Amino acid sequence: MSPLEFHDLTVSYRQKPVLYGIDACFPTGALVGIVGPNGAGKSTLLKAGMGLVPMSSGWVRFFGEPLAKVVRRVGYVPQRNAVDWDFPVNVRDVVMMGRYGRLGLFRRPGKLDRRIVEDSMERMGIGNLGSRQISELSGGQQQRVFLARGLAQQADLYLLDEPFAGVDAATEEAIVVLLRELKQQGRTVVVVHHDLGTVERYYDHVLLLNMRLIGFGPTQEVFNVENLRQAYGGQLNVLSRLALQRARTTEG
Amino acid sequence: MNSEVFIEVFRDPWLLEWRSSLLLVSMGWLVAIACGWLGVMLLLRRIAMMGDTLSHSLLPGLVIAFLITGSRATWVMWIGALVAAGVTIVLIELIQRYSRIKADAAMGVVFSFMFALGVILITLFSRQIDLDADCVLYGELLYLMVEPGVHWMGVTLPPAAWLRMVVIAALVIVFILSLYKELLASAFDNDWAGSAGLPNRFTHHTLMAILSLTIVSAFEAVGAILVVAMLVFPGATALLHCRRLPLVLAATSFHSLVISLAGFHLSIWLNVSMAAAMATVAMLWMISIWSGQKIKSKKKDNLTCAT
Ligand SMILES: Nc1ncnc2c1ncn2[C@@H]1O[C@H](COP(=O)(O)OP(=O)(O)OP(=O)(O)O)[C@@H](O)[C@H]1O
Numbered sequence: 341m342s343p344l345e346f347h348d349l350t351v352s353y354r355q356k357p358v359l360y361g362i363d364a365c366f367p368t369g370a371l372v373g374i375v376g377p378n379g380a381g382k383s384t385l386l387k388a389g390m391g392l393v394p395m396s397s398g399w400v401r402f403f404g405e406p407l408a409k410v411v412r413r414v415g416y417v418p419q420r421n422a423v424d425w426d427f428p429v430n431v432r433d434v435v436m437m438g439r440y441g442r443l444g445l446f447r448r449p450g451k452l453d454r455r456i457v458e459d460s461m462e463r464m465g466i467g468n469l470g471s472r473q474i475s476e477l478s479g480g481q482q483q484r485v486f487l488a489r490g491l492a493q494q495a496d497l498y499l500l501d502e503p504f505a506g507v508d509a510a511t512e513e514a515i516v517v518l519l520r521e522l523k524q525q526g527r528t529v530v531v532v533h534h535d536l537g538t539v540e541r542y543y544d545h546v547l548l549l550n551m552r553l554i555g556f557g558p559t560q561e562v563f564n565v566e567n568l569r570q571a572y573g574g575q576l577n578v579l580s581r582l583a584l585q586r587a588r589t590t591e592g
Numbered sequence: 593m594n595s596e597v598f599i600e601v602f603r604d605p606w607l608l609e610w611r612s613s614l615l616l617v618s619m620g621w622l623v624a625i626a627c628g629w630l631g632v633m634l635l636l637r638r639i640a641m642m643g644d645t646l647s648h649s650l651l652p653g654l655v656i657a658f659l660i661t662g663s664r665a666t667w668v669m670w671i672g673a674l675v676a677a678g679v680t681i682v683l684i685e686l687i688q689r690y691s692r693i694k695a696d697a698a699m700g701v702v703f704s705f706m707f708a709l710g711v712i713l714i715t716l717f718s719r720q721i722d723l724d725a726d727c728v729l730y731g732e733l734l735y736l737m738v739e740p741g742v743h744w745m746g747v748t749l750p751p752a753a754w755l756r757m758v759v760i761a762a763l764v765i766v767f768i769l770s771l772y773k774e775l776l777a778s779a780f781d782n783d784w785a786g787s788a789g790l791p792n793r794f795t796h797h798t799l800m801a802i803l804s805l806t807i808v809s810a811f812e813a814v815g816a817i818l819v820v821a822m823l824v825f826p827g828a829t830a831l832l833h834c835r836r837l838p839l840v841l842a843a844t845s846f847h848s849l850v851i852s853l854a855g856f857h858l859s860i861w862l863n864v865s866m867a868a869a870m871a872t873v874a875m876l877w878m879i880s881i882w883s884g885q886k887i888k889s890k891k892k893d894n895l896t897c898a899t
Pocket residue numbers: 353354358376377378379380381382383384385
């Protein structure tokens with residue numbers, strides 16, 4: 341059963357469609373990069389999947405079921421800037437929220453939950469920051485906290501929205517290691533990604549998006565000049581041209 | 593302040609009339625805790641205006657309930673107020689859902705409309721109605737002392753309004769502690785909390801229901817001004833200096849005690865309404881905590897500069 345399947349998904353913001361007829365069926369255990377220019381609808385695709393924006397047609401299934409039925413198996417890590425960082429919680433509190441969905445109403449976190457939280461922080465290299473108030477974190481540390489919260493959810497499918505935005509090389513490396521670990525454990529990971537130069541190294545599958553689905557499949561088949569040109573049109577900047585160059589040489 | 597006044601303001605109430613002093617201070621504290629704890633939740637959700645909105649929107653409910661039944665009995669006013677609160681909450685949600693108007697503007701719109709409706713109704717039917725507007729707005733804790741105690745199994749308990757407030761305060765505390773996870777997560781990151789399967793709507797609606805109940809009960813005892821003040825001051829003061837939610841709630845309870853005790857003595861000293869005195873003290877108290885914060889952080893800065 342595919343962990344994530346979109347069928348004929350269309351999403352509009354105030355009558356203006358931003359995603360048309362997306363069909364995609366994600367294989368289990370894949371590490372998928374979602375790539376496309378700004379405003380392509382990458383975040384919207386994840387949000388529509390998670391039921392955070394209404395879709396005007398089509399459906400989404402997780403593990404063959406509607407989201408509500410399998411919500412504990414799905415972990416969503418939103419873009420980092422979406423919260424008030426002055427909120428009166430420390431790092432440990434935020435990571436513990438990852439356990440809340442599993443606990444259910446009126447149940448308090450127990451020993452197991454606390455251990456999972458410590459492990460998740462350790463794995464993200466923020467084990468020593470547990471008591472830090474979240475406003476006292478750097479951007480990279482904030483991203484690690486969000487990922488640790490996701491880890492604490494122990495989901496089988498992860499949807500990450502731009503985890504690499506604004507992080508330094510060390511954090512980027514730590515996140516890549518995490519993604520590979522999750523894949524090795526048989527989990528499916530879907531990542532919105534911006535840096536075309538690293539797509540081939542990081543992901544085994546790529547979904548190219550620009551309002552429509554341009555291409556979806558194993559990286560070496562889909563990540564090619566033609567598709568990229570279709571997705572980015574005239575907007576290809578120097579960096580992406582570089583990537584194209586490389587795509588060309590590997591092809592030739 | 594000479595020593596005679598000092599004795600009259602600070603000693604005598606506890607020596608000569610300790611029963612009524614205790615009743616008043618504890619009533620102030622109960623209201624401040626119930627409103628304060630809920631206020632923390634509103635502040636964290638950035639809907640602190642909700643208290644203001646609800647307490648002003650009750651007016652048409654009170655008037656209509658009176659016009660229908662011709663009675664001013666407590667339970668009639670209660671039902672009128674609760675219905676008005678429900679209508680207000682639904683209107684705000686509808687406006688937010690179906691237009692691009694944001695939460696704060698939606699609250700402003702609904703609250704002015706409801707209040708205006710109340711004023712129009714009062715003016716139209718002024719002959720039939722004699723609602724004491726001053727009492728509604730400012731309330732009067734002192735009425736507590738003329739209200740008879742409740743007799744139960746041979747003992748005389750404190751007045752009904754006080755007992756009701758005990759129940760409400762307990763309800764608020766139990767509610768916040770038992771929905772702690774859901775309240776925390778949805779206030780911090782509403783979309784994410786929904787994506788993780790937490791019941792955001794249930795949490796929000798329960799919060800609103802308990803808020804309405806609290807406002808209506810407190811309103812009857814202490815008036816709208818104090819309710820609105822206590823929804824904001826204790827929580828906002830605690831958020832100034834606390835970095836974790838459990839500490840915020842503990843500090844809110846402490847600030848509530850300070851405010852009601854100091855407000856009580858101020859009201860005796862100046863011979864003014866206790867509700868107004870409490871609201872004044874709350875502001876002064878918040879300013880002193882804030883100045884303390886500033887001085888402390890300055891000292892820290894100096895230290896770090898020196899090293
Ligand atoms: N809340 C909203 N209301 C109206 N339009 C929106 C809203 N959110 C996004 N859009 C529009 O939808 C389109 C897709 O936005 P989305 O955020 O999904 O793009 P993205 O691919 O994630 O872009 P980026 O790379 O900049 O993050 C954009 O044209 C954007 O203007």
